[in-house]
Amino acid sequence: MKRALISVSDKTGIVPLAQTLRARGVEIVSTGGTAGTLRDAGVPVTDVSDVTGFPECLDGRVKTLHPAVHGGLLAMRSNPKHMEKLDELGIQPIDLIVINLYPFRQTIAKPGVTLNEAIENIDIGGPTMLRAAAKNWQDVVVIVDPADYGAVLGELERDGAVSRDTRFALACKVFEHTAAYDAMIAGYMDRQRGVTFPDTLTLTFEKQQDLRYGENPHQRAMFYRETGDLSGTLCAARQLHGKELSYNNISDTNGALDLLREFDETCVIGVKHGNPCGVGVGETVFEAWQKAYLADSVSIFGGIVVTNGTLDRQTAAEINRIFIEIVVAPEYEEEALRVLKKKKNIRLLELPGLGRPMPAGTLDMKKVSGGLLVQEMDLGLLADEGLRVVTRRAPTPAEMKDLLLAWRIVKHVKSNGIVLAKDGQSLGIGPGQVNRIWATQQAIERAGERAKGASLASDAFFPFDDCVNAAAGAGVIAIIQPGGSINDADSIAAADAAGIAMVFTGMRHFKHS
Secondary structure, eight states: OOEEEEEESOOTTHHHHHHHHHHTTOEEEEOHHHHHHHHHTTOOOEEHHHHHTSOOBTTTTBSSOSHHHHHHHHOOTTOHHHHHHHHHHTOOOOOEEEEEOOOHHHHHTSTTOOHHHHHHTOOSHHHHHHHHHHHTTTTOEEEOOGGGHHHHHHHHHHHSSOOHHHHHHHHHHHHHHHHHHHHHHHHHHHHHHTOSSOSSOOOOEEEEEEOSOSSSTTSOOEEEEESSOOTTSGGGOEEEESSOOOHHHHHHHHHHHHHHTTOSSOEEEEEETTEEEEEEEOSSHHHHHHHHHHHOTTTTTTOEEEESSOBOHHHHHHHTTSOOSEEEESOBOHHHHHHHTTSSSOEEEEOTTTTOOOOTTOEEEEEETTEEEEEEOOOOOSOTTOOEEOSSSOOOHHHHHHHHHHHHHHTTSOSSOEEEEETTEEEEEEOSOSSHHHHHHHHHHHHGGGGTTOEEEESSOOSSSHHHHHHHHHTOOEEEEOOOOTTHHHHHHHHHHHTOEEEEOSOOOOOOO
C-alpha cells in the first residue's frame, strides 16, 4: 500500500488513521477541509490538485472528477494493459480511499432548510470515487465508515495487508451506503414535489438492533430504523432495564404507542398480542392504571403497559403485582424505577414525547410475497362533516364521551373489532373475528354485567341488525359506527326500538394487520 486518498465530512478518528498510514510510508492525498485538518495535526498531505494538475473549481464542485484519480482507482493491478496505460499516462495507483459523504441527512433535518441548501449538500465526487474503488475491491481498500478504521489498521499491523474477505465486505458496505444516500435524496426530492407514491419507491433504513429471532424461534429477524426525526417513536426509546426487546415485543409495543397517540388526557393502555386489552383514562396515572387493569385483569398478564404520564411509585408497585413484559413511559419517578427493577426481566423503556402525533403523510407498509403494500397511515378519526345522530334519541354528553373513547380504541383493534366503554374505561374488547356478531358477543361477554349502561363502538358498519340486538340485550345504551351499509335502516330501527342512541362517524377504521 503506497498511496491513500482521504476526503471526509466526518473527521472522527481521521487523524490517528492518517498518522498510522504515514508511519507505514503511505502517501496521503486529500482535499479541502480534510487536508487542512491533517496538516494542522502535522500529517504531510498531497493536495488532490497536485495529483490531477488541475485546480479545484466551481466552489469545490469539481476536484476529484479526473482521470488521474479514477484511473488510479479503477486500474486492475493484475491486468498488464491497465498498468502499462497508467505508466503511459503518468498516473499512480491509489491503494486505499477513506471517504464519507456530504452531510445530506443532517442538512435536511435542520429547521427551515432551503432546497438550495439541500442541493449543495448532495455529494457527487464522493460517491463516484467510492463506487469506483468498490468496483475494483480486489486491488483497492475502500472505507466509508469510521467504525472500520480499527479493523483495517489491525490487519495492516498484523499481516501487512488487508485480507480479501475484509476488502469485499468493505466494498459491499460502500454500495449499501451509496444506495441509501441516493434513496434519501430521492425521497427528499419527492417530498419537495408533494409526491407520496412515486413510480419507483426507494427506502432507507438502518440497522438498530439484532433480534434473537422473529415471531417464532426458527425465523431470523432484525430491527431497522428510518432516517430522519424519530422522536416519539419506539426507535427513540431508551431502555432502562431488562432483556433486549424481541420481534413480538417491538411489534406489539408499536401498536400500543399508536393507540396512545389518540389521547391528550392521562391514559394507561394494556396490550396483548397486538390488541389492546385494557384502556383507562383518569386524573392520575394510578387511576388510569386501575381502570386499564380492571378492564381485563386476565388478558393483561404477560402484556405491555404504556402511559403518557410520569410513572409513579404507587403505580409501579401495582404493576409489579403481576407479570408484565414491558412498561413504556415518558419518564419515571426514581422510586418507581427502584420498585420495577426488582423484577429482573421486565423491560423498562423511557420515551419522551411518546404521545406526539405522527406527521401527515406518514406511510404504513406491509410486505407481501413479490411486492410491498404501501398506504398513508390511518391518522384520521372522524369524517370532516363530523358525527351524525341517526336515531330518535341523541346521546347524552356523558354517553358521547364514552362513545368517543370507545371509538378511539376500536380504531386500533384488529378487524372485525368491537369495543365497549364507560366512564374512562374499556370494558370489553372483541378483536379480530371473522364476522361482526362474534366480535360483538365476545366484547359483551368480556364486559359481563358492566355492559349495562355502556357505549359500544364498531370499526366498520353493521351489515345486519343482529349486533344492535345483541347490544340491546346486554344493556348497551349508545352505539358509534361508520354507517354506510345497505341495511343501515334496519340497524337504526333496532336501536330506536331499544332506546339506544346511535351515531354515525362517516369514517371506518379497518385494521387487518
